Amino acid sequence: MKRTRLLNPAFYCVLIVILVVWANTGCSGRKIKPKGIVQGKIIFKGRPYTEASVVFLNRATGQGGSANIEADGSFKLPKPIEVGTYIVYLAPKMENDPAAEPKPVSIDKSVPEKYWSEATSDIQFEVQKGLNEFIIELKP
Template sequence: MNRYRLLALLCATAYLVGCSGSKEVPRGPVKGRVTLSGKPLAGATIVFENKALGVAQSTTLDDDGKYEFMTYAAAGLPAGSYKVTISSGRFMQPGEEIPKFGPGTKVGATPPPKKAPTSIPDKYAKIESSGLSADVKAGDNQPFDFDLKP
């Protein structure tokens, strides 16, 4: 009987220690629009990174250059100062499929993209040279819009 009491006491202690240490991190919504010389930038990838918080999130711009960060936990990102990069690469979107090859397709050939990617200056793809940043506050934030220059 003492063995079961000890086991129950250990389980209760582990439960209380595990649950008491969790703190909700204040978050703020992060969305906006990216343009290149005033024109919407579609299909590119935007990354928000904060090394101090250990956070790096990315998402793909829609056809109008708009983006919004959503995570499994909630909308937005933890409050803090972020460095921002934007590159031509993109992620597959929900509902998209990997292109299938037909008969006569050469091995190693890649299918043409649905939409030709816009040429984004290389400096925007590197955290050291992008010059883009955002201060995310807990609660409401104004949209984080970026107009890139060639």
């Protein structure tokens, strides 16, 4: 009987590694989309507005981000978001301490109601790759 010698076991290990790397990078068809860092300032009646968080929502993908507005009216989303068109609206401030007791949620009635919903907000921005700085002026 003639014995056939299989390839070296190291060859199979290298082949498996190549297949795993290929499967995780190329065969899924997903491309890494460019992202932008988003920060800026919220202005209402000529002054920095601080009583909310700001939300960026891409209606096409459902992706986005949000951040509390700081004491000087500034905000910065904690993570970069994919480039694209985003509707911008306000939401009640998020609790910074997840262990803290929940507080009642309320919205500031001095700000027009349209700014408190993605369905009615008329604020829209195009997020580009890299740093994006937006001044968002809420109209009374």
